[in-house]
Amino acid sequence: MAVPGIAGSVNVMLAIHEKKTAAIELYRPLRNYIASHYSERDAQNLEDDLEAVRQMRSDLENPQSSDALPEVRRDLLQSYYRALCAMESRFPISPDRDHINAFSFVWYDAFKPNKKASQQNIHLEKAAVLFNLGAAHSQIALSADRTGAAGLKVACNSFQAAAGAFAFLRDNASIKASVGSSATLDVSPECSGMLERLMLAQAQECFFEKVIGDAKPPGLCSKVARQVSLYYEEAYAALGAPPLSQHFDRTWISHVQLKSAQFYAEACYRAGLDLHEKEEIAQEIARLKSGINALADAKKSSKGVAAPLLDAVSKLETNLNRNLEIAVKENDRVYLMRIPPAGSLQPLPAASLVKPLHMGDVLDASKERLFASLVPDSSAKALSKYTEMVDNIIRTQVEKLQQGSEITRVKLKEMDLPDSILAMEGNFTMPIDIKEDVEAVQVVGGPSGLEGELQQLKDLKRVNEELLIQTEEMLRKEEREDAQFRVQFGGQWTRPQSTTLTKTLHDRLNKFAANIKQASDSDARIERAIKDHSALMEILNCRPVSLF
Template sequence: HDAFKTNKKVSLPSVHLEKAAVLFNLGAVYSQIALAADRTTDVGIRTACGAFQSAAGAFAWLRESGVAAKAVAAGATTVDVTPDCAAMLEKLMLAQAQECFFEKVIAGGKPPALCSKVARQVGVFYEEAYAALCAPPLSQHFDRTWVSHVQLKAAQFYADACYRFSLDLHQQEEIAQEIARLKIGMNALADAKKAAKGVAAPLLDSVNKLESNMKTNLDRAMKENNSVYLMRVPEAGTLGALPAASLVKSTSLAEVLDASNERLFSSLVPDGSMKALSKYTEMVDDIIRTQAEKLQQSSEITRVRLKEMDLPDSILSLEGNVSIPADLKEDVEAVQISGGPAGLEAELQQLRDLNRVNQELLVQTEEMLQKEASEDAQFRTQFGSRWTRPQSSTLTKNIQDRLNLFAGNLKKAAASDALIERDVKESYPLMSILDRRP
């Protein structure tokens, strides 16, 4: 499909048409990158300017490399990939790249003479693009708004160059030439505005603002000339051309697009070879997996057998190559801190004393309960029905139950203490070894 008239299309088995389409799309992508950049910042201006120059380079390569001409010769009938269209788009991209520089010098407060040169070159690029749009085969292909937009942009920057040049002339008190330049620029704007149809509102606003500034300066200059300088205003034909300074160029994409060193099909492998390679890979993976499982099983068996023989720790200990294991060292320190066997004996004695005290308290409590029950029975016999207090067994049931529970716990604790004491006594010889100090 034609990029500018989508109802026109061509289907052609030609590598030249494919190359032309790729180059055209590359230029279009670069231009979109430039348009998306934020030109209110320095980084955005640099990005936009570089992308516009790269886009110009893509369209220049499309034209200069002969790809466009070969595509046309092969039968491509869409205008967008012709050499004429590529040349026009190259100038259009360069104009916008130069416009980025113009915005930068204006924002940087550069001298009017320099700003005029940069603006004039922007106008030159737009004028070249406009001339291409007005010539066949592009004249009947592009929408009229394209032509009007480019025409007005060319006039705008020519007028802006005149305006900036007039500011420099005013500083030099060349009032007559200042008036002439301002008139020339304003006439160019007026003619372009008459011919411009369907131009975007922001562009018209910018043009009107420039025209207003020029008119203000022209009125001031004419007033000064009529009252002070009294200079003869030269005719437009007697003035020289405005100087221009081109700060941009089409970026060469020769290295980017050169595929002579690329082996395009080096990574392609026949289907039979791929299947054989896949089968071989599966076999290798299976062998590795089997051997890994055998190694793991053998390692586990070896670990168990060494553990049964206290190896290799025993050998290392005999060779004197290792110190006491950390766990064993902690156990030794714990035994020594607690006082060794003597300390344990003292703690066991405390357990015996506590058990004895608890048994005595338990016996005393039982005796008190029995005494209370005996007194209750005696008074109940003595006073008969006049003794209305509940029976002792009822009142002390909860206490008796808890007493039985405590008695059972003490019995279990005593049995546990006896077991611990027996184990400690059996371990006395070993703990005595751990308690030894160098």
């Protein structure tokens, strides 16, 4: 249910009651899981964390405890939500035999307490905690003294925080809690979206109280009031559509409907003051009539609405009628302007001064230390698979590099051609062994065949260099990911440093790189020798071979 609150002469606003839950025992099932899936020693080391979770859940089950101020409840709910996020990645809670299935989370609907939902997973628990966080923020806002500037600021900020909590619920937990499981309607995306708009309406209403208290120009006051009305209209539209249309008490719906009409009429009233100053009397009369009609229609369905709200509406209606009477008399006596029909009026301009508070930072569990020493099972499996994949890639690439190196070594050994050619200088007769070698070269194509062999060497060198670069990149990638896991898991990441594990590979890569460089230098010497003895190379094209 929602509860109205009034501070002095300020407007009636709504706060949300927290959802109620049934007591459950978390400590023993969680400890048993740690002991069976990790070790008894881990369970003993995590006693403090287990006790912290048990205490937070116990405090959550007793919202009426003596120290349960809204601010205390807010802090508790935020801490418990972060703890749930830490637990979700480490403790599989579901009906499965191998999971934690010793308890169910039970929560009652905040607006229909006779309805409840029960789930053996953590999704409903997280959704309910977010709902209660929004409720706690709304209660902080309602308890603020809005007759003073400081209290008005607290109320406005808290309503925006409540809107942020309900928006976070809608975007991050509502669907998970509802899909495939029973869940109460109050944590549905439709309801959380409606509550977000309602909280924004009340935050904007705080701004309206501020601009009125600061005696701001009526044109600005009209824009602020119109936006209040628009937010209430959105909330009212959601309340009137399935699945919420049959879920809320009629007085709740009437309150939102009347608020929407009240602030539309306020916008018309303030716009009328601005138009009167500009002597646009016909427009003023049309606006005032539009506001009066909106109030009259809304009052027809106002049964059960809080009396202070009805009083505020009546006072506003009196002011509208008084100004309308004055404007009509002036128009009849002085201006004689034709009154435009209501349908021809342009929509009143609006100015939104509020937005849902971003809750991502407040609820971020990435720095949560609870159960930090436990590596989630999914992460351990992913790490094992990743390590195996890296090992296979490195092994394959090293084998390719070794094969390429062996081919290069054989080719270089076969090509002792530069020494043979240089030995011939100054001799007038060709040794038989050299002649046979030359004839063998001619058989395979002569100088053109030699060029083909050199080109093949270049191609092999390029392939080996590419393999070397690919392997080095894989090792660097492995080092980066190892560093990322160390940052993510901290002390839980017990695998030796990547640089330690891959030192041998780096050494071998450096050796291969040196071999390739040595081979490249040898190739360059061969090419230079061929160019320096181009005349001799021409001899190889002669049949029979002649030195002259």
